[in-house]
Amino acid sequence: MKKEQIKFYSGNIAAAEGAIAAGCRFFAGYPITPSSEIAEHMARRLPQVGGVFIQMEDELASMAAILGASWGGAKAMTATSGPGFSLMQENIGLGAMTETPCVVINVQRAGPSTGMPTLVGQADVMQARWGSHGDYEIIALSPSSPQECFDLTIKAFNLAEEYRVPVVVLMDESVAHMFEKVVIPPENKIKIVNRKKPDVPPEKYLPFKPEGYVPPMACAGEGYNVHVTGLTHDEKGYPQATDPEVQERLVRRLCDKIRKNERKMRDIDEYEMDDADVALVSFGISGRSSKAAVKEARRRGYKVGLIRLRTIWPFPDEYFEKIAGDIKKFIVVEINYGQIKLEVERNVGKEKVILLPKFGGEIHKPHEIYEKIKEVYNGD
Amino acid sequence: MRVEIKFGGFGGQGIILMGNITARAAAIYDGKNAVFTPSYGPEARGGAASSNVVISEEEIDYPYVTQPDVLVVMSQGAYEKFAPLLKDDGLLIIDEDLVKLHNGEGKVAKIPATRIAEGLGKRIVANIVMLGFFTGVTKLVSYEAIKKAVLESVPAKFRELNEDALERGYKQGIKWQGE
Numbered sequence: 001m002k003k004e005q006i007k008f009y010s011g012n013i014a015a016a017e018g019a020i021a022a023g024c025r026f027f028a029g030y031p032i033t034p035s036s037e038i039a040e041h042m043a044r045r046l047p048q049v050g051g052v053f054i055q056m057e058d059e060l061a062s063m064a065a066i067l068g069a070s071w072g073g074a075k076a077m078t079a080t081s082g083p084g085f086s087l088m089q090e091n092i093g094l095g096a097m098t099e100t101p102c103v104v105i106n107v108q109r110a111g112p113s114t115g116m117p118t119l120v121g122q123a124d125v126m127q128a129r130w131g132s133h134g135d136y137e138i139i140a141l142s143p144s145s146p147q148e149c150f151d152l153t154i155k156a157f158n159l160a161e162e163y164r165v166p167v168v169v170l171m172d173e174s175v176a177h178m179f180e181k182v183v184i185p186p187e188n189k190i191k192i193v194n195r196k197k198p199d200v201p202p203e204k205y206l207p208f209k210p211e212g213y214v215p216p217m218a219c220a221g222e223g224y225n226v227h228v229t230g231l232t233h234d235e236k237g238y239p240q241a242t243d244p245e246v247q248e249r250l251v252r253r254l255c256d257k258i259r260k261n262e263r264k265m266r267d268i269d270e271y272e273m274d275d276a277d278v279a280l281v282s283f284g285i286s287g288r289s290s291k292a293a294v295k296e297a298r299r300r301g302y303k304v305g306l307i308r309l310r311t312i313w314p315f316p317d318e319y320f321e322k323i324a325g326d327i328k329k330f331i332v333v334e335i336n337y338g339q340i341k342l343e344v345e346r347n348v349g350k351e352k353v354i355l356l357p358k359f360g361g362e363i364h365k366p367h368e369i370y371e372k373i374k375e376v377y378n379g380d
Numbered sequence: 381m382r383v384e385i386k387f388g389g390f391g392g393q394g395i396i397l398m399g400n401i402t403a404r405a406a407a408i409y410d411g412k413n414a415v416f417t418p419s420y421g422p423e424a425r426g427g428a429a430s431s432n433v434v435i436s437e438e439e440i441d442y443p444y445v446t447q448p449d450v451l452v453v454m455s456q457g458a459y460e461k462f463a464p465l466l467k468d469d470g471l472l473i474i475d476e477d478l479v480k481l482h483n484g485e486g487k488v489a490k491i492p493a494t495r496i497a498e499g500l501g502k503r504i505v506a507n508i509v510m511l512g513f514f515t516g517v518t519k520l521v522s523y524e525a526i527k528k529a530v531l532e533s534v535p536a537k538f539r540e541l542n543e544d545a546l547e548r549g550y551k552q553g554i555k556w557q558g559e
Binding site: 006008174177178179180181285288289291292295363365366 | 400408
């Protein structure tokens, strides 16, 4: 589209449209509440833009299919919720090891196991980071509104292409099912990143030799030798499954390409933080309740601010280290029993961090958060 | 100011669509902020269906309806279930043929929406009659905005019918305001 458009979308539909705007032309998935509208919308929209939609037999196959599609040159995505996200973990690790750009949307519902299929949760934060085995790093983004579902899904594709890694969009049921105004910028105003292609002739191409941290990626059918394996591999892409030096070189790079670029991926929405001495830390739907609570507390003279994380992984360690000295207490507001809380504690010290959890099935009411702010203030 | 609206009825009456159209009218055509949340979960499959809208000139942080300022109900079940949530000075809007009130209600606006729709030849537009009435009574969205939102939500061959339905309800709403 050449002109800006204003739509009224749910978070799920906004995410699907974001994917298409980012250039996603392959979706493989297995429907699951509360993410099903993404698959439904992609099934309708992808054929209109020359893309392919496949409903797979399960989530293991869905994840495998998008890795394959990515190696075939497509921008590819799947979408699921907790139980399906668990089934995808093995192949997410394969994606990390083979440096395959792709996007996985996890619309979080309350768990563990099948939990509360229709109701909200935010307890897959650590699963997104550590769900597959072995040392690896991943990127995860968390939107708070349908607009951010659109924007951050585009960003997820861009980061996946730039860093050659699976990127998780950690949505939640509330954001997925709420409808709001979404502004779709004109096509030429949307920033699109495409994977770097080799600029050497095929006989000189080493598929896993990085430029900086990331190797240029030739896909199947482009005339280059393509060899993809989950085994530890050298720069040629061939297995070197008994050489600790090759293992170190590879795994160090897989982790460092994300760790060393954390600042570039950092995306924090700060609200009323300038003179704050107590800070709420939140993300996704909880970030909205938190913002309402900050407004209420500010009206009553409490110097409270909000740190809303749009990029969750890599975690902004450096940011928290820097502000730790200025903030007396951090209140972490999340719909789980303490996950982001652990990351904040790691950076600012246990004694400064208070958890305000929900266990799933409902979101925080602003007044509950406000009461906690008051309690923290009056406790000093 | 933040206004919370709840629509309730039974499955098949187009209750979810009412919320969607209202919020879309406010957000896109009236330039306000609006959030629409359909209700998911067991209640959507059983008797009472509901949908929720928050409208505000300011940014809407908390997206859900907890205490509606306006409750629009088109079934006895929805009335029984949701009336206790209504704010003390809230407005109750009912289809008078489908809802029998208990005593001691506060502000109530009534319309025989389903009967009017039947008079237009299609019972299915009762929700649109009701939306027109809601618009006339509350003025929470402009008539122009709700009309645009309704017309883009219905198939072309039913536009005229829906426009009629909306107008019939709206005129009664304006009349109610005058009373």
